[in-house]
Amino acid sequence: MGSSVETLEFQAETRQLLRLVIHSIYSNKDIFLRELISNASDALDKLRLESLTDSDLAADTSDLHIALEVDPDARTLTVRDNGIGMSRDELVDLIGTIAKSGTAGLLEKIKESKDAAAAQSLIGQFGVGFYSAFMVADRVTLRTRRAGGEAGTRWESDGEGTYELQAVDGLPVGTSVTLHLKPADSEDGLADYLAEWKIRQIVKQYSDFIRWPIRMATERTDAEGATTRETDTLNSMKALWARPRSEVTEAEYHEFYQQISHDWLEPAATVHMRAEGTFEYEALLFIPAQAPFDLFSRETKRGVQLYVKRVFIMDDCEALMPNYLRFVKGVVDAHDLSLNVSREILQQDRQIRGVRRRLVKKVLGAIKEMQTKDAERYATLWSQFGRVLKEGLIEDADSTDALLELVSAASTHDPEGTTTLRAYVERMKDGQDAIYYLTGETRAMVENSPHMEAFAAKGYEVLILTDPVDEVWVEQVQAFDGHRLQSIAKGQVDLDEPADGDDQDAGAEKARREQDFAALLQWLTAALSEQVKQVRLSSRLTTSAACIVGDAHDMTPTLEKMYRAMGQEMPPVKRILELNPTHPLIMALRTAHQADAADPALPEIAELVYGGALLAEGGDLPDPARFTRLLTDRLTRTL
Structure with a gap:
C-alpha cells in the first residue's frame, strides 16, 4: 500500500540543465534507450558484485536481465531490470537532484561551449543521461526497490519544475523506468519508438554486446492467422x-x-x-x-x-x-x-x-x-599496406624505429624481390657506412639511371624506392641502426677504393684530371647558368656522358613536383651537372673547347649534354621542341 505523495521542486539551475538536456544537447533521440539500458546494466553489475561481497544480502542473481515492455494503447515504453535498485535516499541523491554539486559550473561551461558535441560531452561527464528520456516522453515514472530493503519508491516527473516521490509496498527488487511517450502526431514524430523493428534496431546498434540479456515480449502470427506471444532476447551478448x-x-x-x-x-x-x-x-x-x-x-x-x-x-x-x-x-x-x-x-x-x-x-x-x-x-601484407605504413615515418616519431624494422623495398641485390633495411645492413660491404638508395617513378627507370653505374660496377647494393611517400620519409628519417640514408643522386660520391700505398697516386690523378677540365667546367657553368648552379666532374659514372645530381640537402625534382601538384608554389631548385671525364663525348668537348672556346656550336652541344642527362633521369625538358631541333641538326651534320 502506498504512502502520501511528496512533491519536490527542482532548483532553478537544475531546471535550466534539464531544458538543455531535453532540447539542446542530444542530436540523436535514439540515445535515450541506450542510456536507460546502460543504467540497467550497471545496476545488474552492482547487484552481482554486492551479492558476492555481502553474504547477508540474500539477493536472487539466478536470472539477471533487462526487460523492455511496450504498451501501444497507453503509449508507454518500460525499461526494467532486476538489479541492485535504489533506496529513497539514493533515488533523491542520484536522480532527484541532477548534479547536486557543480551544476552552476556545468551550466557555465555549456554556455561557453562552441558546439553541441562538446556540450554533450560535458553533460555526460555529470552523469545525467537518464534525463534524455524526456526527449521522447512528456512524463517519466520510475519505480525502484533496493536489494536488502523492504520499501520501494516511485519517482515521477514531467521534466519541468517538480518531481514526485512516494513510498510503495510490494515492488520487486530492481528498477523500472516507464516513458509516457509524447503524442504520435507531435512535431517530434515519435511513433516509431513503440515499433518492434525500431527497438530492435537501437538495441542492435548500441547495446548488442551488453553482458546481460535484453528481452522483449513479441507477438507472432502464423500462416493460419493464429497469434502466439513469445519472449525474444534482442542482443547477442557476444563481446x-x-x-x-x-x-x-x-x-x-x-x-x-x-x-x-x-x-x-x-x-x-x-x-x-x-x-x-x-x-x-x-x-x-x-x-x-x-x-x-x-x-x-x-x-x-x-x-x-x-x-x-x-x-x-x-x-x-x-x-x-x-x-x-x-x-x-x-x-x-x-x-x-x-x-x-x-x-x-x-x-x-x-x-x-x-x-x-x-x-x-x-x-x-x-x-x-x-x-x-x-x-x-608478410610480403603480401607489405604489398597491400606498405605505402600507407611508410606515412607513419613522417607522422609518428615515437614509432620510427618499429616502422623502419618493417620497411621492405626493392633492391639491386635481388632483381625481382625486396629486402628489409635490417637485411641490407647485414649485407653491407666492409667499410661502408651509408645505406644507399635512389628514388624514381618506376623500378626500371631507377635501375637504368646513370647514377647507378659506379655502384653497380663496384658491387654496392642500392635500394630502389618508387612510392611517392619515399621522397619524403627518407629526408625525415635520415638513418637506420646508426647508418645514414644517402641518396646516390645527391652530394658528392666517391667509391674509389685504392689499395694501401695507392692513395697518393689516386689523389694526384684526380687533381691532374680536374686541372685538365677546369676551363671547360668553368665555361659550362657559365653557359648553363640558367639551368644549373655548377658543372663538375663525376666519380659515379662509368658509361654515361653526364648526369644531374642535387646538393646533399636539395629537394628532389619528384618532391618538387608533388608539392606543386598540391598547389604549393616552390622556388625552382638549380641542380648540379656532373660529367664523366672518360667518356668520348666529354673528352671531345674538352678538345673542341681548348681549340676554339668561341666556337658557336659549343653552346648547342652543352644544351644537348644537359638535356640528355635530364632525360636519362626521367626529368622534363624545359623546351622539348628546341632540344629536338638541336639534336636533329647535330645528327644531320654528322652524316
Missing part, C-alpha cells in the same frame, strides 16, 4: 573482446571481423588485448589481408569502433588510431569514459593518447611477428 583469447576460436574471430568490416577474406592478423590499471580497456583489432579500394581517398573513414562498458559510442574513432593505420578494423571498449564523450574531448584526453600509443605498438608488433614467422605472408 569477443571481453573473453580470454584462449576461449575464442578462429572461426569466431573471423565471423566478428566480417561483421565490422564487411570483408569476406580472413584477416591477416588479429590483436586481442586487455589493459588493467588506472585506465582499463579491452581491444580486439584486425589487420586486413587486402587493402580497401578507398585506402587513399580523402573521404575514407578511419579509426576503430569505441565502446564504453560494451555500449556502442561511435564508429571510426580517429583518436584511437593514427592515420597511417587507417586500414585497421576493430573495437576498443573503455571502462572509464562517459557514454556521451565527444570526438573533441577524446582528442584532448591524455589517457586516450596513452591507449593509442599502446594500440599502435601492438599492431606494429603483430606485423613484425608476421615478418619474422611467415615471410611470404
Whole structure:
C-alpha cells in the first residue's frame, strides 16, 4: 500500500540543465534507450558484485536481465531490470537532484561551449543521461526497490519544475523506468519508438554486446492467422573482446571481423588485448589481408569502433588510431569514459593518447611477428599496406624505429624481390657506412639511371624506392641502426677504393684530371647558368656522358613536383651537372673547347649534354621542341 505523495521542486539551475538536456544537447533521440539500458546494466553489475561481497544480502542473481515492455494503447515504453535498485535516499541523491554539486559550473561551461558535441560531452561527464528520456516522453515514472530493503519508491516527473516521490509496498527488487511517450502526431514524430523493428534496431546498434540479456515480449502470427506471444532476447551478448583469447576460436574471430568490416577474406592478423590499471580497456583489432579500394581517398573513414562498458559510442574513432593505420578494423571498449564523450574531448584526453600509443605498438608488433614467422605472408601484407605504413615515418616519431624494422623495398641485390633495411645492413660491404638508395617513378627507370653505374660496377647494393611517400620519409628519417640514408643522386660520391700505398697516386690523378677540365667546367657553368648552379666532374659514372645530381640537402625534382601538384608554389631548385671525364663525348668537348672556346656550336652541344642527362633521369625538358631541333641538326651534320 502506498504512502502520501511528496512533491519536490527542482532548483532553478537544475531546471535550466534539464531544458538543455531535453532540447539542446542530444542530436540523436535514439540515445535515450541506450542510456536507460546502460543504467540497467550497471545496476545488474552492482547487484552481482554486492551479492558476492555481502553474504547477508540474500539477493536472487539466478536470472539477471533487462526487460523492455511496450504498451501501444497507453503509449508507454518500460525499461526494467532486476538489479541492485535504489533506496529513497539514493533515488533523491542520484536522480532527484541532477548534479547536486557543480551544476552552476556545468551550466557555465555549456554556455561557453562552441558546439553541441562538446556540450554533450560535458553533460555526460555529470552523469545525467537518464534525463534524455524526456526527449521522447512528456512524463517519466520510475519505480525502484533496493536489494536488502523492504520499501520501494516511485519517482515521477514531467521534466519541468517538480518531481514526485512516494513510498510503495510490494515492488520487486530492481528498477523500472516507464516513458509516457509524447503524442504520435507531435512535431517530434515519435511513433516509431513503440515499433518492434525500431527497438530492435537501437538495441542492435548500441547495446548488442551488453553482458546481460535484453528481452522483449513479441507477438507472432502464423500462416493460419493464429497469434502466439513469445519472449525474444534482442542482443547477442557476444563481446569477443571481453573473453580470454584462449576461449575464442578462429572461426569466431573471423565471423566478428566480417561483421565490422564487411570483408569476406580472413584477416591477416588479429590483436586481442586487455589493459588493467588506472585506465582499463579491452581491444580486439584486425589487420586486413587486402587493402580497401578507398585506402587513399580523402573521404575514407578511419579509426576503430569505441565502446564504453560494451555500449556502442561511435564508429571510426580517429583518436584511437593514427592515420597511417587507417586500414585497421576493430573495437576498443573503455571502462572509464562517459557514454556521451565527444570526438573533441577524446582528442584532448591524455589517457586516450596513452591507449593509442599502446594500440599502435601492438599492431606494429603483430606485423613484425608476421615478418619474422611467415615471410611470404608478410610480403603480401607489405604489398597491400606498405605505402600507407611508410606515412607513419613522417607522422609518428615515437614509432620510427618499429616502422623502419618493417620497411621492405626493392633492391639491386635481388632483381625481382625486396629486402628489409635490417637485411641490407647485414649485407653491407666492409667499410661502408651509408645505406644507399635512389628514388624514381618506376623500378626500371631507377635501375637504368646513370647514377647507378659506379655502384653497380663496384658491387654496392642500392635500394630502389618508387612510392611517392619515399621522397619524403627518407629526408625525415635520415638513418637506420646508426647508418645514414644517402641518396646516390645527391652530394658528392666517391667509391674509389685504392689499395694501401695507392692513395697518393689516386689523389694526384684526380687533381691532374680536374686541372685538365677546369676551363671547360668553368665555361659550362657559365653557359648553363640558367639551368644549373655548377658543372663538375663525376666519380659515379662509368658509361654515361653526364648526369644531374642535387646538393646533399636539395629537394628532389619528384618532391618538387608533388608539392606543386598540391598547389604549393616552390622556388625552382638549380641542380648540379656532373660529367664523366672518360667518356668520348666529354673528352671531345674538352678538345673542341681548348681549340676554339668561341666556337658557336659549343653552346648547342652543352644544351644537348644537359638535356640528355635530364632525360636519362626521367626529368622534363624545359623546351622539348628546341632540344629536338638541336639534336636533329647535330645528327644531320654528322652524316
